[in-house]
Amino acid sequence: MTISGEVEMLERLATAVEFRDDDTGNHTKRVGFASARLAETMGLESAAVDMIRLAAPLHDIGMVGVPDAVMLKPGALTPEERKIMERHTIVGSDMLKNGRTDLVRLGQRIARSHHERWDGSGYPDALVGEDIPREARIVHVADFLDALTHDRPYRAAWTPRMALDTIVETSGSNFDPAVVEALMKIHRESGIASLVS
Numbered sequence: 001m002t003i004s005g006e007v008e009m010l011e012r013l014a015t016a017v018e019f020r021d022d023d024t025g026n027h028t029k030r031v032g033f034a035s036a037r038l039a040e041t042m043g044l045e046s047a048a049v050d051m052i053r054l055a056a057p058l059h060d061i062g063m064v065g066v067p068d069a070v071m072l073k074p075g076a077l078t079p080e081e082r083k084i085m086e087r088h089t090i091v092g093s094d095m096l097k098n099g100r101t102d103l104v105r106l107g108q109r110i111a112r113s114h115h116e117r118w119d120g121s122g123y124p125d126a127l128v129g130e131d132i133p134r135e136a137r138i139v140h141v142a143d144f145l146d147a148l149t150h151d152r153p154y155r156a157a158w159t160p161r162m163a164l165d166t167i168v169e170t171s172g173s174n175f176d177p178a179v180v181e182a183l184m185k186i187h188r189e190s191g192i193a194s195l196v197s
Contacts (some may be wrong), residue, residue: 006101007054014057017064027146028057034142034195035135042138042181051106056139058107059114062092074153089115089124109133114140119173129176137176141167141183142195144175149196160192 014028019151036053044052065072066088070081077085093113113127113136120128148163158166164187171180186195 006103009105010054010058010107014061017061017096027150028060029195031059031139031142032056034146035139037186037195038138038142038179038182039135041185042178051103051180052135052138055103055106055110055135056142058092058096059110059139059143060088060092061095061107064095065091072153076154086115086123089113096136106135110136110139112136114143116140117172117174118176121173132176134176137179140181141175145183145192146196160181160196163196164192 018028024153035056036049039049039052040046040059070077070084073081089112093108096104096108096111096152099108110133112124113133116122116125116127116132116136117131117140118132118137122125122132145163145167148158148166149160151157162181167180167183168174171177183192183195186192
């Protein structure tokens with residue numbers, strides 16, 4: 001399979017997963033775009049930025065293993081349902097493990113670690129700080145920002161400013177401060193809404 005064929009297949013797979021709760025497939029595209037902008041702002045090389053843009057949409061691929069009753073529930077999840085939801089990181093990682101290309105291996109790291117928190121209170125591995133793969137730390141911010149600023153079955157969208165304030169308030173606990181600083185730089189230069197529209 002050619003590189004372009006691999007990219008197309010992975011894009012289609014990420015979009016197919018998203019059709020379960022977003023019939024546009026735009027969340028994965030927005031997360032890829034925002035992750036690339038953050039990576040670029042942090043000074044990553046252009047090849048790394050491109051790889052993150054392509055791999056970031058795979059972050060929730062493990063949602064195929066979450067039952068609709070949990071994934072589409074309109075209210076708060078019970079502790080048991082939360083455990084089921086959190087397993088999407090393991091399922092996604094397992095789906096992509098032993099990849100033969102750099103892109104699939106990057107997608108695997110992102111799928112597994114994009115819910116890790118800077119202070120070690122995340123899941124599935126309770127990684128701390130720089131032990132969390134950098135690309136997963138970037139996608140964590142992009143995914144959180146996009147999820148908050150769009151309607152979900154269980155809550156209405158927040159304004160971009162509300163989401164930004166929450167991210168800034170939890171920099172150093174939930175989020176990598178370096179990624180948050182890149183987000184603030186983007187906000188100062190072009191506005192936070194440029195990442196979520």
